[in-house]
Structure formats: structure tokens, C-alpha cells
Amino acid sequence: MSSPNLFRPLNLGRIELKHRIIMAPVTRLFTDEDHVRPPLAVEHYAQRASEGGLVIAEATVVSLELGGGKHTPGIWTCAQISRWKEVTNAVHAKGAHIFLSIDSLEPLADAALSTYTRGRQPSGPSDATSIERSDSPSESHAHALNEEEIKSTTRAFVKAAKNAVAAGFDGVEVGANGYFIYQSLHRHLDRYGGHVESRVRFALEVTIAIADAIGADRVGFRMNPSSAFRMSSLAPEFASLTRKLKELQLAYVHIIKSYTITNLECDKHEGIKPFLALWAQASPVLVAGDFTPESARSALDTEYPNSNVALVFGQQFLAVQDAEQPDDNPLGFQIPELKGLNASFYTGFV
Numbered sequence: 001m002s003s004p005n006l007f008r009p010l011n012l013g014r015i016e017l018k019h020r021i022i023m024a025p026v027t028r029l030f031t032d033e034d035h036v037r038p039p040l041a042v043e044h045y046a047q048r049a050s051e052g053g054l055v056i057a058e059a060t061v062v063s064l065e066l067g068g069g070k071h072t073p074g075i076w077t078c079a080q081i082s083r084w085k086e087v088t089n090a091v092h093a094k095g096a097h098i099f100l101s102i103d104s105l106e107p108l109a110d111a112a113l114s115t116y117t118r119g120r121q122p123s124g125p126s127d128a129t130s131i132e133r134s135d136s137p138s139e140s141h142a143h144a145l146n147e148e149e150i151k152s153t154t155r156a157f158v159k160a161a162k163n164a165v166a167a168g169f170d171g172v173e174v175g176a177n178g179y180f181i182y183q184s185l186h187r188h189l190d191r192y193g194g195h196v197e198s199r200v201r202f203a204l205e206v207t208i209a210i211a212d213a214i215g216a217d218r219v220g221f222r223m224n225p226s227s228a229f230r231m232s233s234l235a236p237e238f239a240s241l242t243r244k245l246k247e248l249q250l251a252y253v254h255i256i257k258s259y260t261i262t263n264l265e266c267d268k269h270e271g272i273k274p275f276l277a278l279w280a281q282a283s284p285v286l287v288a289g290d291f292t293p294e295s296a297r298s299a300l301d302t303e304y305p306n307s308n309v310a311l312v313f314g315q316q317f318l319a320v321q322d323a324e325q326p327d328d329n330p331l332g333f334q335i336p337e338l339k340g341l342n343a344s345f346y347t348g349f350v
Helices: 040-047 078-093 111-118 147-166 180-184 201-214 235-246 273-279 293-303 343-347
Strands: 010-012 015-017 021-023 054-061 097-103 129-132 139-144 171-176 219-223 252-256 285-288 309-313
Touching: 040 078, 054 078, 078 097, 078 147, 097 147, 147 171, 147 201, 171 201, 180 201, 201 219, 201 235, 219 235, 235 273, 252 273, 293 309
Parallel strands: 021 054, 021 309, 054 097, 097 171, 171 219, 219 252, 252 285, 285 309
Antiparallel strands: 010 015, 129 139
């Protein structure tokens, strides 16, 4: 069964997509001790690039000070930038485009790593936050950012965006899906906290600064209005943020539909349609939501038939790459549950 809407072109900032099947920023957690991608990363992304398609590379930490997780990729050193340049060259050689997802793990940074490697404790959106990572045996105790730390954090995001462009990325995606920018929306203190308009200030200021540095048409923003991520619902904050981001003329907004994330149940918000209505097709919308080939066809043919919408997939892009794929199944095959962190896990299943 064909799906003409899946294969309609779409202008996304400075690039033009030939189809609307986009690879999500799927976390791999596979680097050396200096947060440099392995050579396998080049093969991994090249395998998943398609003519006129878009790959969003995995969430990447903007600086050592704002990192905190073992094996998380970085974009602040020459070695990191050089390896990412190999990745972008390989993706572009396939005729595809690639954005980099940038974020900070704070305040979910590993406390031990923060203390002994970075010489500081992780920062957070509140002065009374204690969060236990699901993937770390240590517990992080966050402190509220002061004004200088807010400025230095913004500078780190801007520098990371510039480094991404230097590494050959077509743009960057600013993340608000569980980590630092997301949790800044939950802040209750000072001029970045309290009422809704103040809580979105940091996310907005960072995005504006990045857009000023590399161009708004090279910037996407990812949000997950349905996920409470161990917090109360942030739907009002995301609604306010959507209205404000709309004015920036970004390349796109990337919205995640409600579903279960790892072992945490997400908030069951009424859906993403209120946010789509607020966005009002100001620029394209990327929608992620555990789509299958069948539901993807239905979504673009019936739910968003006249909209500038593309669909984002994760696990389908991790399927075995050398399997013969039928013409009517461009999304690949379902795969077994991820089992280990090794070469086959990184580049495909054998």
C-alpha cells in the first residue's frame, strides 16, 4: 500500500526533504572516556541516511561542566568535533541531511562524576531538588543556578551550536525532553521561576541565543508535553513556550506524543493537537509517537493530510540494515528488545 504523503517533499529551514520519514535522536551511550564517538558511529549514521532524508543525531552534551553521564557524546573538543565531521560527511555523501540534538544532563548528572571529574555538583531548576537517576547508582543533589551560571550555561549551548555547524551539521535541535531545559520549566525561584511566563524564560532565552548565533532556520526545538518525567504536568508551560517559539521562525518544532518512556509512565495529556493549533503551521512539525508503517500512513493520509508534518521514528532505524526491504515498507522491520552495548548494538543486529 503506497502512501503519497509520506513521500511528499518538505522544506525544513535551509534544507529540502524528499520524504517525511525522519530518524529520531536515539541514545547510544557509546563513547570513549573523552566523550568522543567511536569510528563505528560513522557507519551507524551512514547506514541510516537516505536520499533527501533527515537524521537527528543523538542527544549530545554541550560542555564538560554541563555533562555528567558516562559515555555521553560531546561537542566541545576538537576530537569530538572531528569525529562528528566524519559522521556528517558520511551522511551528506548519501544525499541526506543531519541535525544534532544538544542538551545538558543536569540536574540528572552523576554526582560522583560531577565531583571528581568536574569539581562541582550538578545544577538544577530548584534549590530543593533530589533526583535519583534510573541508570546511575549515585544520587544527584541539584542546586539552583545563580545569574552567572545561567549566563555561562547559555554561552555553552551557543558554543555547542556553533561547533555543530563547524562539524558539518545542517542545524541543531534544542531538547526539552526530560533533561536540563525541560526541567528548567519546573523552576519556582527568582526571575526564571514562579508563574508560567517566567518558567519558560530560560528555554526561550537559550533558543533565541542559538538562533542569533547560527540562524533560526538552522534550529529545531523538541518538546514532550505529555511527559511529567517525575514532575507535575507542564502542559501550561509548553503551551506558553509554543506561543513564544512560534515568533522565532525556527526550522521546525518536534513534538513527542504520549507513550511510556523507559520504566516511567508518562502523563496522559489530551494529546498534541492543542500545541499544533497554537503553532498554526508557523514552520514544519515533526511528530514522534511510536509509529508503525501502517499508523504512519494513516497519520499523514488522514490525520495530517494538508499539514507541514513529518514523522519521526526510532526503533525502525535500528533494524538490521542488510535485510531486504520491500518497496512498500521504507521504515524497516520490527526488532527485538535491545540486549547489550556492543558493536552489533551500535550498528545493527546480527
